[in-house]
Amino acid sequence: MLERLPxxxxxxxxxxxxxxxxxxxxxxxxxxVRLVIHRVTETAGPAPAVLLLHGLASNHTVFHFxxxxxxxxxxxxxxxxxxxxxxxxxxxxxxxxxxxxxEYLFNDLPVVVDAILARSGQPALHWVGHSLxxxxxxxxxxxxxxxxxxxxxxxxxxxxxRVGSTSFRHLLKIRVLLERLDGIPYGTLIHLLAPVCGTxxxxxxxxxxxxxxxxxxxxxxxxxxxxxxxxxxxxxASLATLFGRRGLRTRDRTVYFLEKASRFCVPLRxxxxxxxxxxxxxxxxxxxxxxxxxxxxCIYGREHGELEEYGHWDLVVGRRAEHEIWPxxxxxxxxxxxxxxxxxxxxxxxx
Numbered sequence: 001m002l003e004r005l006p007x008x009x010x011x012x013x014x015x016x017x018x019x020x021x022x023x024x025x026x027x028x029x030x031x032x033v034r035l036v037i038h039r040v041t042e043t044a045g046p047a048p049a050v051l052l053l054h055g056l057a058s059n060h061t062v063f064h065f066x067x068x069x070x071x072x073x074x075x076x077x078x079x080x081x082x083x084x085x086x087x088x089x090x091x092x093x094x095x096x097x098x099x100x101x102x103e104y105l106f107n108d109l110p111v112v113v114d115a116i117l118a119r120s121g122q123p124a125l126h127w128v129g130h131s132l133x134x135x136x137x138x139x140x141x142x143x144x145x146x147x148x149x150x151x152x153x154x155x156x157x158x159x160x161x162r163v164g165s166t167s168f169r170h171l172l173k174i175r176v177l178l179e180r181l182d183g184i185p186y187g188t189l190i191h192l193l194a195p196v197c198g199t200x201x202x203x204x205x206x207x208x209x210x211x212x213x214x215x216x217x218x219x220x221x222x223x224x225x226x227x228x229x230x231x232x233x234x235x236x237a238s239l240a241t242l243f244g245r246r247g248l249r250t251r252d253r254t255v256y257f258l259e260k261a262s263r264f265c266v267p268l269r270x271x272x273x274x275x276x277x278x279x280x281x282x283x284x285x286x287x288x289x290x291x292x293x294x295x296x297x298c299i300y301g302r303e304h305g306e307l308e309e310y311g312h313w314d315l316v317v318g319r320r321a322e323h324e325i326w327p328x329x330x331x332x333x334x335x336x337x338x339x340x341x342x343x344x345x346x347x348x349x350x351x
Contacts, residue, residue: 022075027115029087029107036091037115038083040064040071047080048150048337049120051112054083055131055156056239057186057231059090062130066222068317073326079333082116082125084108089229100238101139102251109140117148124150126333127266130316131156131278132239134270138287139248139257141264151336152268153329156279156312159287160258161242164280167208184236187228194224211275211311214318223313258290265293269332271325273310274301298328 023039038060041047052063052071060083064071071081085092086108087099095103116125127149129137134157141149158164196202198217206212206220242248247258268291272284281299288295300310306324315325 024091025115025119027111029103029111031095031097031103031107033087033095033107034093035087035108035112036085037112038064038085039119040069040075040081040083041079042075043078043080046121047078048333049116049122049125050074050079050081050333051116051125051127052081052083053127053129053133053136054086054089055129055133056235057089057228058131059085059227059229061090061227062313062316063128065317066226068219068322070316070321070326070329073322074330074333077330079337080120080122082112082119084112088232088235098232098234100234100251101136101248102238104136105139105143105250109136113147124148126151126153126337128153128329128333129155129157131312133157135159135248138261138264138291141266142257142260143255145263145265149266151332152266153271153332154268154284154287155271155315156273156276157270157287158279158283159261159290160247160283162247163286164282166280166283167277184233185230187230190224190228194221197221197224207275207311208277209312210314210318211273211309214308214310214314214320216319219317219319223317261287261290262292264291267293267336268295269328270295270297271315271328272297272299273312273315274299274303275309276312276315278312296332300325 022041025037025039027035027037029035052060054060054062063069063083071083075081086104088094113125117123125148127137129135134154137152137154138157138159141147141152190205193202193205197206197220203212209220209223238251239248246256249256268288270284270288272279272281274281284299285297288297300306300315302309307320310318314321318325
């Protein structure tokens with residue numbers, strides 16, 4: 001439950017720091033970029049290792065948020081949670097050289113996965129990715145089909161952007177202008193807008209982040225103030241290939257992920273929101289049809305039995321996420337990790 005959420009005050013008073021991690025450590029990529037990994041656990045012995053990976057321009061606090069932390073919730077139920085900040089995000093380094101999705105897949109994630117397995121002592125990890133964090137799970141599993149992944153969960157993620165509507169298409173209309181910039185200072189812009197989030201002045205921006213009725217205005221302000229960073233144009237140009245005829249590809253064009261999607265054979269659960277303006281429910285369903293392994297799709301919204309519609313961020317930190325979304329994530333992890341039921345486990349049914 002959300003407790004003691006701060007009401008509207010001048011920004012210096014209502015900004016709350018994220019919860020402290022149980023442990024924080026660093027790894028170095030092969031191109032010498034320092035990455036920070038936050039660990040949240042309440043168990044002294046072996047426990048299933050869970051990688052919780054943030055999305056584009058975001059950071060680890062999406063899963064370890066003030067007042068509403070999925071990482072803390074899972075840790076209380078016997079999971080060993082690891083939350084990395086990818087390059088250019090959160091506490092990790094901003095590299096001197098431009099980067100694309102290739103650097104995440106070939107430089108960042110291999111050392112992150114190895115470090116988690118070494119710390120946890122587990123033979124495999126279970127990957128939960130929000131937005132781009134889920135896309136990277138799909139691409140990583142396609143590139144490395146023998147990777148030690150026990151299960152995957154994507155939240156607001158699609159591999160095929162040719163299906164359904166998405167607000168990202170609007171950026172393609174001004175791509176020529178954007179390419180003249182080194183990056184889009186999204187974090188700075190949205191931070192400045194944070195004091196008016198949750199009001200009629202920012203309803204359009206709010207809906208892009210989350211479905212407004214399903215998240216408190218104060219929570220929206222905290223998200224906009226804490227959770228976003230500048231996006232380099234090199235990364236946006238790489239992700240723009242999602243809209244091409246052959247879909248997302250590596251820089252050297254040797255791998256087109258849509259064409260190789262059947263190589264992804266990790267048990268996969270895909271979560272989507274009925275009113276997600278970034279990733280449509282149809283795109284989520286189409287992604288499940290593309291992968292080669294078992295895939296389960298859950299679209300959340302009133303039509304599917306929830307009390308309210310769901311957008312993008314509220315799938316993780318919405319006012320009802322703890323009771324409508326999180327138990328299903330826990331149930332999927334337990335099913336594939338072989339973890340025993342915990343006394344702290346929520347009694348809410350998994351979908």
